[in-house]
Each structure stands twice: as structure tokens, then as C-alpha cells.
Amino acid sequence: MNRKSVHSNTLIEKYILEQIDNGTFSPGKAIPSERELAKELDVTRNTIKKAISNLVDSGQLITRQGSGTYVKKFDSSIFLGNIHNNKQSGMNELIRLTGKIPSNKVIDATVISSDTIIDANLALNNTEKVFSLARVRYSDNVIYAFEHSMIPIKFFPTITSMDFSQISLYNFMEENGHKVTTVSRTLSLIKSNEIISKYLQIPLETVIYEFTFIGTDADSNIVEYTKSYMRMDQVLFSTQI
Numbered sequence: 348m349n350r351k352s353v354h355s356n357t358l359i360e361k362y363i364l365e366q367i368d369n370g371t372f373s374p375g376k377a378i379p380s381e382r383e384l385a386k387e388l389d390v391t392r393n394t395i396k397k398a399i400s401n402l403v404d405s406g407q408l409i410t411r412q413g414s415g416t417y418v419k420k421f422d423s424s425i426f427l428g429n430i431h432n433n434k435q436s437g438m439n440e441l442i443r444l445t446g447k448i449p450s451n452k453v454i455d456a457t458v459i460s461s462d463t464i465i466d467a468n469l470a471l472n473n474t475e476k477v478f479s480l481a482r483v484r485y486s487d488n489v490i491y492a493f494e495h496s497m498i499p500i501k502f503f504p505t506i507t508s509m510d511f512s513q514i515s516l517y518n519f520m521e522e523n524g525h526k527v528t529t530v531s532r533t534l535s536l537i538k539s540n541e542i543i544s545k546y547l548q549i550p551l552e553t554v555i556y557e558f559t560f561i562g563t564d565a566d567s568n569i570v571e572y573t574k575s576y577m578r579m580d581q582v583l584f585s586t587q588i
Contacts, residue, residue: 355394356394356395356397356398356401357398359384359388359390359394359395359398360398360401360402362388363378363398363399363402363407363408364402364407364440364443366378367407367418367443368439368443368448368449369448370448372418373418373446374418374419374446375417375418375446376417376418377414377415377416377417378399378408378415378416378417378418380415381395381396381399399416403416406419407419407440407443418446438484438492439515439517442486447486447487448486448487449484449485449486450484450485450488450512451482451483451484451485451511451512452482452483452485452512453480453481453482453510453511453512454481454482454483454493454546455479455480455481456478456479456480456481456507456511457478457479458476458477458478458479458500458507459476459477459478459479460473460476460477461473461475461476461477461497465477465497465572468497468561468569468572469497469499469569469572470568470569471499475499475500475501476499476500476501477497477498477499477500478497478498478499478500478503478506478507479495479496479497480495480496480497480498480511480516481493481494481495481496482494482496482511482512483546483547486581489581490546490547490548490578490581491577491578491581491582492547492575492576492577492578492581492582493543493546493547493575493576494573494574494575494576495573495574495575496516496571496572496573497571497572497573498516498570498571499569499570502523502525502568502570503519503520503523503525503570505523506519516571520562520564520570520571525564525568525570526564526565527562527563527564527570527571528563528564528565529562529563530560530561530562530563531559531560531561531562531563532558532559532560533558533559534556534557534558535556535557535558535559536554536555536556536557537554537555537557537576538552538553538554538555539551539552539553539554539555539576543555543576546576547576547578549578554579555576555577555578555579556575556576556577556578556579556582557574557575557576557577558573558574558575558576558577559572559573559574559575560572560573560574560575561573
């Protein structure tokens, strides 16, 4: 990273997360000190301190008095979080918290005409186009989900040129002015059909999680409608009654 390219604690947070993602900063290990990061990135220690504080608050890092700041280490399963929590958290972020590396394989990426079900969930009319994105998602090269996302083209006119095996869908949305700020999650337990079994590499009619995600931006635009089929042996979540 060019030392002069970092000008805000937000970019520093992104830089630290990138170092966690690529394994430079390992789960359970200390990150460089504030003084070292400030020197490396050519910013003030107060800027570094604010970025680290934000990442501690979000659960990415932990501080140990007199010892330093460490990358938080989670167990080996992906923890989806509280099913009633509507705070946006991308799956790549959640996987990174386990100390593993996320990756995606794009199965389909096409523009389609919306239908009645899609219209209702994305608040569209039947003349609007939708970007259909189907992916197999991995954690350390282990399949944990088959996911089908529907994205309104009107908000993201350049989406068809993106390679979502290499970039984050949520990061793309944020960079194009429609950051997902709220996610509604609905959970069902279903048996896998032939298509889902094929992509999850599990036996036919295996019981799996079916999550429906509806993401909205700060202006309450619905920008995502996703069906995610997750292997129960790879994903954990909590709920409150």
C-alpha cells in the first residue's frame, strides 16, 4: 500500500481488515503497535487509535491492557449472529472472524426480467431488469453455502462488468452509493433438492438452512434479495425468544 494513500481512519480500518483477510495479521496474534502503524501509513497516532477503536467495537479486534491489540479468534464454524439482529454484516467479514479465508465461485451472472415474486421483494415493477447472481461460497476452500442474489439494475448500472468471484458484493454496493445498512433475515429448515445438493456437495434431501436476506440502503431502497442455502455442519447462528 502506498503510504500516502491512507487519509482517514475508515481507509485504515479497511487496510487492517485486508491484512487480516490475506493472513498478514493472523487470528489470535497481535497487530503492529499504534506507533508502528502510524509510521508505516504516514498518519497520526490519533487516526490509528480511532480506527483500532472502531474495529474493537465491531468485534474484529480485541485489546489486552499492557499487552497490545489482537485479531479476534473465533471457533472453526461460521457464526451468523443473532437472527433478530438487523445490523449488516457481510459473510466475508464473518468468515474472516473465524480466522479463515473466504472465496466465491460464480455459477451464473446474468440480467433477467423480474417476475411477480422478485417484483414484490425488490419493490420493482414488471418492466425493470434484475441482475441474477448465483455463487458457491467457501471458507478455507470448504463449501458452506450456495447463494442466489437478485440486484436491481437501476441502482447498479455497471454491475454486469464486475467479477464477483474476486470482489465483495456489499463492497461494490457501498462504492456505488448504496451501502447495505439494514438486512432482514428469515430462516427456514428445508431439504436440499438436486440443484442445491449438487452445489453444496451433499446428499439429496439433506436438511439445510435456507436464509432469505433482504438488504436496504440508508434511503430505504431495497437493493438485495438473496436466497442462501447453507450447510448445517458449517454454519452456526443464535436466536432470542
